[in-house]
Amino acid sequence: MADIQVFPSCVALLADMVASRDADRPTSHQATLTAIERVNAKVPQLDVLRVTVGDELQGVYATLGDAMAASFALRHELVGRVDLRFGLGGGEVRILDADRGIQDGSAWLLAREAIESVEQRAAEPGLGGLRTAIRDARDVATPAAEPLGQLVDAHLARLRPGPRATLTALLEGLDNQDAARRLGITPSANSQRVTNNDLRPLAAAIRALEALP
Structure with a gap:
C-alpha cells in the first residue's frame, strides 16, 4: 500500500455554489x-483545486493567505455567472487516495464546519453578502482573519460590475491610465470608481488577507 501523504499544517478550502x-x-x-x-x-497549492461531489470544490494550500487568494481569484473569474461560498479550515490534511481524491484530517472537518456556518449566517438579516468563514486550529492562526474576510465579503457584495473590474485592475497593480485603457473608459471615470467605491482600502484588506501565514 502506498504511503499516505500528510500535510501537518495547511489550509483546506471547501467551496460550493x-x-x-x-x-x-x-x-x-x-x-x-x-x-x-x-x-x-x-x-x-499543495493539492490542486478541483470539482468533487455535486457542486463542491476543494483544494489544499500551504497558508491561509494562499487559500484566500484562491477564493478571491475564483470569485473574480466567476463574477456575474457563479456565486460561491467558502469554508477554510486550518489543520492537518491526509491524502488517502490521490487518484480518487480521497482525503481526511482536521483541516477538512474544520472547513466543513466553516462552510456550514457561513451558509447559516448568510441567511440572517443584514448578513446576506457573507461568503467566507474560517476555522483555524494551527499555531499561526490569525483570529482577525474571519471578520476581516467577512468585511471584504460585504464590500464586494455591494460593488457593481464596473467597480469590480476596476478593483481587479487595482489589485493587479495597473496604474490609472493602464486600467482605464484595458477597461475601455477614461482615466477620470476609472479614478472616480476608485474614489466613490473606496476601492483602495478594500484592495489593501484583500492584500492583507492574501499575505496571512
Missing part, C-alpha cells in the same frame, strides 16, 4: 472548470 438549483448547471459547471484551471495556474 450558492442557489445551485436555480443555475443553468451545464453552463455553470463549464464556467467553474475554466475558472479552476486559471486559478490553479495563478495560486500555488
Whole structure:
C-alpha cells in the first residue's frame, strides 16, 4: 500500500455554489472548470483545486493567505455567472487516495464546519453578502482573519460590475491610465470608481488577507 501523504499544517478550502438549483448547471459547471484551471495556474497549492461531489470544490494550500487568494481569484473569474461560498479550515490534511481524491484530517472537518456556518449566517438579516468563514486550529492562526474576510465579503457584495473590474485592475497593480485603457473608459471615470467605491482600502484588506501565514 502506498504511503499516505500528510500535510501537518495547511489550509483546506471547501467551496460550493450558492442557489445551485436555480443555475443553468451545464453552463455553470463549464464556467467553474475554466475558472479552476486559471486559478490553479495563478495560486500555488499543495493539492490542486478541483470539482468533487455535486457542486463542491476543494483544494489544499500551504497558508491561509494562499487559500484566500484562491477564493478571491475564483470569485473574480466567476463574477456575474457563479456565486460561491467558502469554508477554510486550518489543520492537518491526509491524502488517502490521490487518484480518487480521497482525503481526511482536521483541516477538512474544520472547513466543513466553516462552510456550514457561513451558509447559516448568510441567511440572517443584514448578513446576506457573507461568503467566507474560517476555522483555524494551527499555531499561526490569525483570529482577525474571519471578520476581516467577512468585511471584504460585504464590500464586494455591494460593488457593481464596473467597480469590480476596476478593483481587479487595482489589485493587479495597473496604474490609472493602464486600467482605464484595458477597461475601455477614461482615466477620470476609472479614478472616480476608485474614489466613490473606496476601492483602495478594500484592495489593501484583500492584500492583507492574501499575505496571512
